[in-house]
Amino acid sequence: QQKVQxxxxxxxxxxxxxxxxxxxxxxxxxxxxxxxxxxxGKSPKMLMSIFSNGEKEEGRFTVHxxxxxxxxxxxxRDSQPSDSALYLCAAGGGSNNRIFFGDGTQLVVKP
Amino acid sequence: xxxxxxxxxxxxGQEGQKLTLKCQQNFxxxxxxxxxxxxxxxxxxxxxxxTENDLQKGDLSEGYDAxxxxxxxxxxxxxSAQKNxxxxxxxxxxxxxxxxxxxxxxxxxxxxx
Numbered sequence: 739q740q741k742v743q744x745x746x747x748x749x750x751x752x753x754x755x756x757x758x759x760x761x762x763x764x765x766x767x768x769x770x771x772x773x774x775x776x777x778x779g780k781s782p783k784m785l786m787s788i789f790s791n792g793e794k795e796e797g798r799f800t801v802h803x804x805x806x807x808x809x810x811x812x813x814x815r816d817s818q819p820s821d822s823a824l825y826l827c828a829a830g831g832g833s834n835n836r837i838f839f840g841d842g843t844q845l846v847v848k849p
Numbered sequence: 850x851x852x853x854x855x856x857x858x859x860x861x862g863q864e865g866q867k868l869t870l871k872c873q874q875n876f877x878x879x880x881x882x883x884x885x886x887x888x889x890x891x892x893x894x895x896x897x898x899x900t901e902n903d904l905q906k907g908d909l910s911e912g913y914d915a916x917x918x919x920x921x922x923x924x925x926x927x928x929s930a931q932k933n934x935x936x937x938x939x940x941x942x943x944x945x946x947x948x949x950x951x952x953x954x955x956x957x958x959x960x961x962x
Contacts, residue, residue: 744891769947770947770948772950774951780955781939781954781955783953787950826891828951830948837951838894839884839892839894841891842891
């Protein structure tokens with residue numbers, strides 16, 4: 739069963755534009771969400787985490803979390819070609835401590 | 850900081866062959882994972898282990914075995930390699946807490962001929 743759903747599957751934005759990525763968990767036990775970024779040929783690396791309702795900003799990246807709907811979103815403003823990557827959402831918590839990853843959103847930023 | 854070392858980096862095997870992938874971490878993490886990533890796709894969990902000698906099946910465990918011989922190492926065996934499982938296998942580790950970051954190795958790329 740897929741416990742973390744991401745949308746869209748792929749996204750193309752122009753350089754300087756805003757990229758918005760979505761992620762929802764179907765497991766009501768999850769408490770924690772992360773966004774990982776994976777450049778082509780590299781391993782995933784954590785980009786941002788969010789554990790509380792609300793918003794968190796780090797530079798050009800902003801994440802939102804709504805715990806009631808188990809929905810998180812990642813927004814990248816002033817997108818750069820170097821932001822082109824696979825973005826993976828992860829959700830964790832619950833009694834088995836397992837972390838679930840979504841299938842990812844492939845972001846392409848066109849110069 | 851720590852590091853996760855996966856060996857080999859590239860693995861070529863014949864169809865039907867038994868193949869073993871190895872992973873070592875020096876984070877002193879309790880939990881270790883094996884994921885499979887097909888080209889351009891997301892991560893699928895094969896096995897994970899929350900402590901030495903523990904094994905938990907993931908969503909894709911059929912056709913694979915795993916072994917957590919000690920806290921720092923976690924190996925994965927492809928019991929009978931198939932051409933449709935050419936992929937990158939990623940080892941990862943994290944602390945035992947639920948709110949913890951997962952760290953990844955650089956991967957082993959499997960090719961089956």
